Amino acid sequence: MMDRNAFARPVPGLDGIREIDLAALTAHWPELAEAPVAILLLAEMLARGDNAEASITALLKGEEDVAFRPARVLMQDYAGLPALLDIAALRGEVAEAGGDPKRIRLSRPVHLVIDHSVMTKATGPGAEAANLMDEYANNGERFQFLKWAEQAFDGLTIVPPGMGIVHQMNMERFTEPVRIWNGWLIPDSLVGTDSHSTMCGGLGTLGWGVGGVEATAVLLDLPVAIPAPVVVGVRLTGKVNPGVQATDLALVLTRFLRERDVVGQIIEFSGEGLASLSVADRATIANMAPEYGATASLFPFDGETANYLEAQGKAEVAERLRAYLRRQPILTTRRKIRYAREFEFDLSSVHLTIAGPKLPHQTTTPSEIAQSFAKVSEHDGVRDGDIVLAAITSCTITANPRTMITAGLLARKANALGLRVKDSIKASFSPGSRKVSAYLAKLGLLSELEAVGFGIAGYGCMTCVGNSGEIDPAIEGAIRAGGLQVCAVLSGNRNFESRIHPAIERNYLMSPAMVVAYALLGSMREDITTSPISPDGITLADIWPEEEAVQAAMAEAQDSVFEPDAAQRHALALWEKLEGKTGPVFPWPENSSFFCKPEPGFVRPQGQFMPLGMPLLVLGDAITTDHISPVGRIAPDSPAGQRLAEMGLQPEAFGAYGARRGNPEIMRMGTFANPRLDNALVKQQGWFTRYIPTDEILTIDAAASLYRQNNIPTVILAGKNYGIGSARDWAAKGTAALGVRAVIAQSFERIHRTNLALVGVLPLQVESWPEGLADHDVCFPFVADAVQPGRSLSLVLINRKNGERVEIVVRCRLDTDFERACWLAGGMQNLARDRLGA
Known part of the structure; x- marks a missing residue:
């Protein structure tokens, strides 16, 4: 049986280092000659392991x-x-x-x-x-x-x-x-x-x-056990038009691929259109893969890749890549590749694009946004459509020099014309790295952004991840009192409900330059492409940078060498001065609101299963991990906020859920605590549900606690695309901590479905739901032994009002044997403990 040595060869110039010869792999498995690059990379990985023959054969057959x-x-x-x-x-x-x-x-x-x-x-x-x-x-x-x-x-x-x-x-x-x-x-x-x-x-x-x-x-x-991947090819044609930003391209491709249902698949880009895309442009598109549902997006190795590495000061890494590709020509040679599906996308078709108000693939235009405010309400001087928060955020976009330089040049023009962001708008800039602020400073553009209102607020995810801080209390009060639909504009990649700020209902994604322009306009009620930005008639065209200016600034930035400045040295010094405990075992603190020693998870005895499951929640389509997971600020009136108050903390010290991920109690209380969660069991939004045995309206955590105390299994019933959004482990951990045994949905997003399986919650997929779903309990007429990857199972819905029974067929979404092993063990942690003998 072949092992890792069968296809290995020494690497010239690197003593004792070997590599897998991809030509030898292709000779042994001719199917690899037309395989996508992702499959080649997986085959290379498997060739370095034990049992390479069987593993690669199974990969190519797609059977295991x-x-x-x-x-x-x-x-x-x-x-x-x-x-x-x-x-x-x-x-x-x-x-x-x-x-x-x-x-x-x-x-x-x-x-x-x-x-x-x-x-x-x-x-x-x-x-x-x-x-x-x-x-x-x-x-x-x-x-x-x-x-x-x-x-x-x-x-x-x-x-x-x-x-x-x-x-x-x-x-x-x-x-x-x-x-x-x-x-x-x-x-x-x-x-x-x-x-x-x-x-x-x-x-x-x-x-x-x-x-x-x-x-x-x-x-x-x-x-990480994954089903044999489905690889989809996207051939890029044409050329990006002058003035079109990588953001525009990424948002349009997000909609394009979401419409083609690439959930759980790997995307490979190719075609002559690649020539007009820098590595930063490619990275912007690849970053958005979760928004179009793909497992991964892969661009080819070419001269741009090595050039980018050299620009980052990695000349040795760049040369290592070039030498490797010379020895492995199959990775760069233009060849016929057999994809599961193929699409063509014309880069020249992309124009100014905005996404919103609630989903990244919900693309729109300035005109359509303006038309959506047909009726405008006002309260205490705040109106529907007012922009109250504007953020050039770090994720995706400030990895791209062209988009940032365009924003800086636009700010320079605006500043010269005397334009400023209104004080009523909370404006901020959080660069993706200190290199970004360094080249903007060298070009004289950092001060221009600061002058119009976009000074650096920090280096981190910040507004994009929901850490937007507070807006003006008077403005927030007017929003809530008037029930106003105000707006946020940001250059991030997610705009889910309540993510940016709980008082801001409409959130729009756009390029950094458009964030600056819209913030100067101050409203989404007007079409920014046709309406003046200022009372004296200045338009977007007046401040949009010329392509020649962008190109010249890009060239100057690329030739720059950056050294740490005083602010960076200060940030590093703070970390060095911070004291931490030493030793191989962590000393768990007592009476901490941040850390509690994790408790071992429950273990499900094989062969047993639950009887009747009562729904803890009945949810609709597109429930995001932001709806599920404890995320963002901890509200004082939320269950977690009330618990922290009981512990003696003041609301200003509550912070964000993310900072308290080491406290299982707080995180459990914050699960499904999104203020805009719609649960069909109750009429109000937020962290409430109906405790069915007594018909009481309780917080979700309190109801779940009663179900656990009374040994009543609970389930969650949901619609399509359950769990879209960020890879939040506590979306699954919190679900398990509430005692939920199964989530039954019409479809799942990849990461969250996997996480449910790995924490011991059974994901089941149903084709469609009957009417009156909230009136039904669920009977599981099978034992755990019957739960196998991909198997169809029968459930019985029992109408608790009239006793009528409806049988439905569900598909087990434990997609791998490893996931099933984790589920049976009550979670991966239990499985790992057993396998490590801990």
Whole structure:
């Protein structure tokens, strides 16, 4: 039987380092000659493992799961910290049992970037320093744990606060399309605890977002088991028109691919249109893969890839890539590739595009937005359609120099004409990295952005992830009192309900330049392409930069060399001064509102299952992980807010849910605590449901607690696209903590479905629902042994009002044997504990 040595060869110039010869693989499996690049990369990975013959044969037949073992793991702090907490808890269990805690170690290199905890509290002069200090003040315990983890685990690299966002750090510092690892020269690959980890596909690197549960599995040397991937080809033709931004292109492609149902598939881009796309443009498109539902998006290796690496100061990595590709010509040769499906997309068809008001693929135009405000209400001087928040945010867009330089040049023109953002609009700028602000400063554009109102508020996800801070209390009061539909404009990649700010109902995604332009206009009621921006008749055309100016500034920025400035050195010094505990076992603090030692999960005995399940929630279509997961600010009137008040905290100290992911009680209370959640069991929005046995209206957490106390299993019934959005592990962990045994939906988004399985919640897919769904309980007339990947099962819906019974067929969405093993064990953590002998 062939193993990893059958296709290995030494790498010239690298003593003791081997690589897989892709030509030898192709000779043995001729099907690989026409295989997509993603399949070639997976075959290369499998060829380095045991049982290569059977694994690659199964991959090509598409009959079995693929055990994806990425080269590394990428984390942001909100999801990365819980993963490390789970591993720290395992270490503690081993130590308590008298074993060596260092047996529990990280199996892969891990890069963790602290970027999710900084809030946009302050804006204007001095905001960056103020928000950074506030971040440290509110997250001291979390950061001290990460300082402990940094010294406790080999292979863990932490990027401290104030440096930039995880995706840009990955692009600038960590992605090496070909890297040396464990004696091999291999194509880079990763999983990341942020769904937009797909951004590395712009550099030809195969990687995607997973929940913290899956990341924990990888770190414990368990594979990410995926069905044999379906790869879709997108051939790009034409050329991007002058003035069209990467944002416009990404938003249009998001709608284009979402309409073609590529959920759970891998997208490969090719075609002559690639010649007009920089690596930054490609990365912007790849970043948006979760918004069109794809597992990953992959661009080819070409001269642009190596040039980008050199521009990042990685000349050695660039040359290593060039040499590797010379030895592996199948990765770059134009050849016939057999895709599952193929589409063609004309880049020249893209024009100014905006997405909103609630979904990233909900594309629209300035004219359509203006027309949507046919009737305008007003309260205390605030009107429907007013912009009250404008943010040039870090995710996706400030990884792209062209979009940022265009925004800076637009600000320069606006500043020269005396235009300023109104004081009633909370405006902020959070660069993706300090390189972004450095080249803007060198070009003299940072001061222009500051002058019109977009000063740097910090380096982190900030507004894009919901850390927008407060808006003016008087304005918020008017919004709520008048029931007004006000707007936010931002250059991020998500605009789900209540994500940006709970008082802002309409949120629109657009390029950074358009964020500045709309903020100067101050309203979405007018078509910005035809209406004047100012009372004296200045129009968008008057301030839009000429293409020649953009090109000249791009060339100047590309030739720049950047050194750390005083602000960056200060941010690094804060991290160095922070004290953390030492030793291999984490000393869990007592009476902490941030950390509680995780409790072992429940174990489901094989062969048993639940009887009647009562619905905890009955939900509609497009329920996002923002609806499910504890996310954003902790509201004082929410269950979690009331619990923190009981602990003696003041509302200003509650912070965001993400900062308290180490406190299972708070996170459980915050699950489904979105103020705009619509649950058919009750008439009001928010964190309420009906406790069916007594017909009481309770908070979701209180009702779930009563169900658990009375040993009544609960389920969630939902519509299509359940769990779209960010890879939030607590969306699944919180569901399990509430005691939910199964989620029955018409369709699932990939990451959340996987996370449910891995925490022990059964995902079941139904074709359609009967009328009056909220009146039904669910009977499970089968045992756990019958639950197998992909199997059809029969459920019985029982109308609790008249006793009528309706049988429905569902499909088990435990998609792999590994997922089923996790489900049977009551969660991956239990499975890992058993396999590691912890």
